[in-house]
Amino acid sequence: MAELTYKLEVFEGPLDLLLDLIEKHQLDIYDIKISLLTEQYMLYIEEAREQDWNLTADFIEMAARLLYIKSYSLLPVQEDEEEDPKADLEQLLRDYAMYKRISQDLKDEYIGAQIFFREVVPTGLPKPPANYNYAADRLELAYRRVVSSFAAKNITPKTFNRLIGTKIVSVNSRILYVLKKVRRQSRVRFEAFFDECQSRSEIIATFLAILELLRAGRLDTDENGDDIIMILNTEVVR
Known part of the structure; x- marks a missing residue:
């Protein structure tokens, strides 16, 4: 087994x-060498244990998942095989990388605005297997269109006074807004969630709310031409 090629660092979670x-x-995040990735991941886990770090269950669960994928990749491929755990992991990592990139961009751009960011919303509901039927890059482009459209609006003195007086918007409040809108309309275009936004903080909070609901499995997506459509995951949300 190869030696650990970097100093032991602290990570927020297994995906990081x-x-x-x-x-x-x-x-290549689109074609990961699962043997090398698993080997390096397990080295980190072993080193962390030797240093008596209290690893969360998420790290151990991911270790088991990597070992399963590595074992699965050694089996003969069946023609009618639908399961591809390696592809699922690659998609998960691409989505998470996109989420981190956009979140960091937002934090860098609005560092002085005291925007309320959160990690994960505890839903209190069983978490289903992740359903990645949406394109992360398309979601990112759609969000940037929303921001560009907002920036292009004509800001009158009256509007400006309203904007600077706007209270900071929490992600929690926008999660409730998104769920209510989807329950009422069944299918909602991504951009439609931002139609009534009056400030940049409201736009940011709304986008992070959508991302968290997707990550939690409470929203699914569909596509209609160039539009990304948000729908309720009825297996989780009643």
């Missing part, structure tokens, strides 16, 4: 660790 390993070893 995996992305760091992918970058350090210059792996």
